[in-house]
Amino acid sequence: MPSLDICFTPELLPLYDLRGRVAVVVDILRATSSMVTAFAAGVTHIVPVSELDDCRRLGLEQGHLTAAERDGRQAEGFDLGNSPFGYLDGVVAVRGRAVAITTTNGTTAIHRSLSADAVILGAFLNLEAVAAFLRRTGKDAVVVCAGWKGKFNLEDTVFGGALAELLQADFDVTSSDATLAAHHLWQQAKPDLAGYLLQSSHVRRLNSLEANQDMEFCVQLNEYNLVPIWHDGRLVVAEK
Template identity: 35%
Template sequence: MANNKPTLYTSLSPALLHLYDLRNAVVVIIDVFRATSTIASALHNGAQCVIPVDEVAKAIALSKHVNGIAAGERDGKIADGLEHGNSPLEYSPEFIKGRTLVLTTTNGTKLLQMALDNEADTIITGSFPNLSAVCDYLVKENKNVVLGCAGWKDRYNLEDTLFAGAVISRIKEHFTIHCDSSLTAEMQYNTVKDDLHAFAPNLTHYHRLVDRFGLIEDIRFCMTPDIANVLPLYKEGMLLAQ
């Protein structure tokens, strides 16, 4: 009997994304610490949309054009020339509701641009705060999936891989998965899933954010499933809550 299930692959680094066929797939952009967690937070709290851009200058210029909020980071801190950063806690309903967030980050927004450049059919963003929304959408769409981990400057990182593993553990019965990176992601997630918060201090990016900038509350938010459970879908240059 033929297997008509769509396929699922995991790209563990932006440097590997070009190896996957994105043209007929849903690409999930994963940058747990912190871009895709911040996108989920902003949209969950009522942002009209999030416009991801890959350069600070673009964020500043575009925010002026659309009367939006220019925000983002480089190397974990608010980027020079911007007033707002990449913290999911910064975008409360009182601040962000009805407004446009123009966001640029070290890894996540750059990966999204790479997916566009590689002709991705559909792009969504995912992180633990919107885990269920991502899984529900992927099952409903019944299309090929590429889970794209943003990593850190093309290097592997574990938190993005753990999120990929969390998605795979929930939806694998709906997909054909012959992909060692996906197998690795699920195995790693299964070893720590019972207490993600306790595991977080082992992560390199945790120390980059907490030891240098004291962002422990950001980390807690980013590792909490379904705390901002919206589905950000990329359409015509914008991420919109579905």
């Protein structure tokens, strides 16, 4: 039986051997939620980069839309920030376009996970689709929580617990203390996920930026039946 483990922050990844495993990178607020939404809105592929200059260059040289966020705010001079509504509100036409993106936490977590056999993106928005992908693959999996600047956060860990609950009939979700802890958090959170996450430091940070609608959107369950996957240096939608 394959196993599901959870890495609470990318800073702990040196303690995990990702080879032969599927890495499920999750940044609920907001990078992976926004990228899942971007694909649902018709984006062709996404190139996650670490630096603002790299993002800007892809826009200038290859015609990508540029999305950049630092400390929760849209970086100046870029087409989009890190809000899922940027792909839905029609202000920027995204269908049929490629996007270069850099964020404070999510894009770093993606790049640090590339030693895995496969790297996919998870969010509450595509929770069931991620579980179905892992069942089809049948490989050990590690949820890589993006956290906040190297530290633990609540919402990414709760996602790991929700995924563990969905997979408990098909995966070993009891051998890892991290997975057990995340599952317990999910059991507390699931009756009122949005209400539970109001205590999260990142939610308070978004509220201070008047981005509380983003949180409400990002905690919706199973809005999209798609899984972004790393392929040839970019993210695309995985085949079903």
